[in-house]
Amino acid sequence: MKALKKIRHRKMLAQEGRCYYCGLPMWDEANGYSLLAAGRKGRPPRALQCTAEHLLPRSEGGADTSENIVAACLFCNNARHRRKQPPSPEIYRMHVQRRMAAGRWLAAYLPGTGQGGSR
Template sequence: MRTLVLNAGYEPLAVVSFKRALVLVMNEKATIVERVEGEPVWGTRAVYDRPAVIVLTRYVRVPSARRSPVTRRGVLRRDGFRCGYCGSSATTIDHVLPRSRGGKDSWENLVACCLRCNNVKSDRTPQEMGWKLRIAPSAPRGGTWTVRGAERTDPKWERYLPIAA
């Protein structure tokens, strides 16, 4: 079971384990905003509801330049598991500018790709192939990207997560 953690200003920070959330509540560092229906948790001093969403009692400063790390899974998810060249189902990723030519592992240089397009393109650029990208690759934005662990959301979290831009 996982819990969404909100900053004191109600902006989403992270997703933590149920156990970690309960420790924050027990130590009075957070309060429960949304509860999970079911059996309460019995502590030595009190009975606690199972937290689905908690809010911190003190504001935590978050760096404004928070950026999602580039991962294979993230690129596939960003592109909707569709090939950036032909639109078919993607199972791998491709460097738009090949690494052998100085292409970096960045959100702007990686696209989801099907095996066929990846093999045909090989060590060339889309321009050399006469191909056009279906999307302009860029770093993902929105609540589910800036909040670590929020890719699998709970329905109780939706009103606290910003809509993806």
């Protein structure tokens, strides 16, 4: 678990703090709130907590290796693996990006949309 955390942290830095799928700024224990978009107050949203995302899911034999891990926000990570048949990272990323463009993914956290709204 320690090693996984390290990989996740490295990936987060490599991705400049942004989620692999939605591109929104994430946070983790180490970086606290510093990577959050400016202007946010209070606790960072749980949805945007940085998690280690297995490109090939663990359930399919995916390993805790640098090649198989990217940093993704909790929301994107959960939403992918909630599906019975998790889509490939490429397909899922396109799906998320399309929803983002339509303002229908994590809408509450999109810049310029203010608070509230659905996600």
